[in-house]
Amino acid sequence: MVLKQISEAKCFGGAQSIFEHHSERCNGAMRFSLFQPPQAVRGERRPLVTFLSGLTCTEENFTVKAGAQRVAAELGLNILAPDTSPRNQGIPGEDESYDFGSGAGFYLDATQAPWSGAYRMYSYISVELPQVLAKNFESIDLSRQGIMGHSMGGHGALTIGLRNPETYLSISAFSPIVAPSQVPWGQKAFTGYLGEDRQSWADYDATALVLSGHRSGGILIDQGDADQFLAEQLRPELFASACQTAGQELELRMQAGYDHSYYFIATFIEDHLRHHATALL
Amino acid sequence: MVLKQISEAKCFGGAQSIFEHHSERCNGAMRFSLFQPPQAVRGERRPLVTFLSGLTCTEENFTVKAGAQRVAAELGLNILAPDTSPRNQGIPGEDESYDFGSGAGFYLDATQAPWSGAYRMYSYISVELPQVLAKNFESIDLSRQGIMGHSMGGHGALTIGLRNPETYLSISAFSPIVAPSQVPWGQKAFTGYLGEDRQSWADYDATALVLSGHRSGGILIDQGDADQFLAEQLRPELFASACQTAGQELELRMQAGYDHSYYFIATFIEDHLRHHATALL
Numbered sequence: 001m002v003l004k005q006i007s008e009a010k011c012f013g014g015a016q017s018i019f020e021h022h023s024e025r026c027n028g029a030m031r032f033s034l035f036q037p038p039q040a041v042r043g044e045r046r047p048l049v050t051f052l053s054g055l056t057c058t059e060e061n062f063t064v065k066a067g068a069q070r071v072a073a074e075l076g077l078n079i080l081a082p083d084t085s086p087r088n089q090g091i092p093g094e095d096e097s098y099d100f101g102s103g104a105g106f107y108l109d110a111t112q113a114p115w116s117g118a119y120r121m122y123s124y125i126s127v128e129l130p131q132v133l134a135k136n137f138e139s140i141d142l143s144r145q146g147i148m149g150h151s152m153g154g155h156g157a158l159t160i161g162l163r164n165p166e167t168y169l170s171i172s173a174f175s176p177i178v179a180p181s182q183v184p185w186g187q188k189a190f191t192g193y194l195g196e197d198r199q200s201w202a203d204y205d206a207t208a209l210v211l212s213g214h215r216s217g218g219i220l221i222d223q224g225d226a227d228q229f230l231a232e233q234l235r236p237e238l239f240a241s242a243c244q245t246a247g248q249e250l251e252l253r254m255q256a257g258y259d260h261s262y263y264f265i266a267t268f269i270e271d272h273l274r275h276h277a278t279a280l281l
Numbered sequence: 282m283v284l285k286q287i288s289e290a291k292c293f294g295g296a297q298s299i300f301e302h303h304s305e306r307c308n309g310a311m312r313f314s315l316f317q318p319p320q321a322v323r324g325e326r327r328p329l330v331t332f333l334s335g336l337t338c339t340e341e342n343f344t345v346k347a348g349a350q351r352v353a354a355e356l357g358l359n360i361l362a363p364d365t366s367p368r369n370q371g372i373p374g375e376d377e378s379y380d381f382g383s384g385a386g387f388y389l390d391a392t393q394a395p396w397s398g399a400y401r402m403y404s405y406i407s408v409e410l411p412q413v414l415a416k417n418f419e420s421i422d423l424s425r426q427g428i429m430g431h432s433m434g435g436h437g438a439l440t441i442g443l444r445n446p447e448t449y450l451s452i453s454a455f456s457p458i459v460a461p462s463q464v465p466w467g468q469k470a471f472t473g474y475l476g477e478d479r480q481s482w483a484d485y486d487a488t489a490l491v492l493s494g495h496r497s498g499g500i501l502i503d504q505g506d507a508d509q510f511l512a513e514q515l516r517p518e519l520f521a522s523a524c525q526t527a528g529q530e531l532e533l534r535m536q537a538g539y540d541h542s543y544y545f546i547a548t549f550i551e552d553h554l555r556h557h558a559t560a561l562l
Binding site for chain 1: 290291292293294297345346348350351505507538539540542543544545547548
């Protein structure tokens, strides 16, 4: 549980850092980005919002591109941005695809060899990493957590949040993969990490989770209607329909003209942080 | 003057694009980033603020990291971020140093071979690029321009702004090189691009320009006091002293705890855009 600080910079009066630590679940060194707002720097215990990134990302993309620190500083929210997969496992094919292996952990615990020895992002995010934070940062109040994410990370936020409602009091997502069992990205990843038995997929499918009775407080989703992945990979209408059927509160906002990029995230990150603050403050 | 659009994304209701064109001054293809605020997208003629980046940067760093689009959208400012040098000239040594050649054009017109055939960023920024914009973007009002920059780009903003006060109605800078003739970065670059004759350096030295009578409206400078380059390369006190001697209005803000990074720029970009808006709107 020894943390190594890779970098630190003052930002909007808070501290923007990158740390590295040994992860048991992920079988090696993992990095995460942490923004501590000015209130936390002064020693106050403040809530934590975790942002899970999408395919090909590291802990840096959201940190550098989303402009979240301004509003996080105003609201007094710690912001955690983990990496998106284990790295450097030496597994054949690990680095060959943008949508499987490195940078594509899909926030699940793999059951299929050789991936099952390290690709355990579900329990890394929901169990191990909070323990690391608890031991190292007194200013993070883990009794007040929200979770959000983008694309594959939106899938992660929805599934981890829905399965752990006592931990994550608020959920939001940008352009999430809401029904991975029904789209190519998810089918490829789930087949590789979880095997052919589709029963095992349902635990990592937000649409299936809502239909099987999992619930959260109100969920906010923003989706650009000029997103190149909308029709084939994202399909928010499947989740909206499931939420309506199941009585899960959902605000799905279709944003005219926006694509899948961080320019879209930057535009609406303030709304998401205020959504979380409503539940956490 | 044919523009090729490399990318476009909607951002805060405006359009964030990257373009490429053939530059006569820079002897080849050059890229620039342009943010057009919602007002410009709707066809209004709006002012332009140019941001000049620092060593090693391209047109992307500021665009992706500074979070300028939010306030630019609110104020209705077009934001131009050019590249920092010519590229791919095939000059021996062009890509060997982070502080000379590619990514280090220093916003001057080189007089020394082989650099003088392409390294003409001063006239590229102040003459050629505005002509390109005039021919391609009716929504950019070139009679209302401001200029700002970071580090080497802060040097560029101060010198180009001070030498062209009829064009640039407002100037600001983050962590600028204010006296290149007196610091290692500037001495290396000026010797290579301009030769040993120090008389020729004065046209590209903001401190020397102020002392020789050049003037601008009020200048805003932000400088972090935890900046690793402060004492050796930046030395804002030299410019502050010159401004006081010469009667040039300057607001120099030393920002406690901030370093040289884009986290610093992101923190204070709103203040800088409002500084420009005061002169341009």
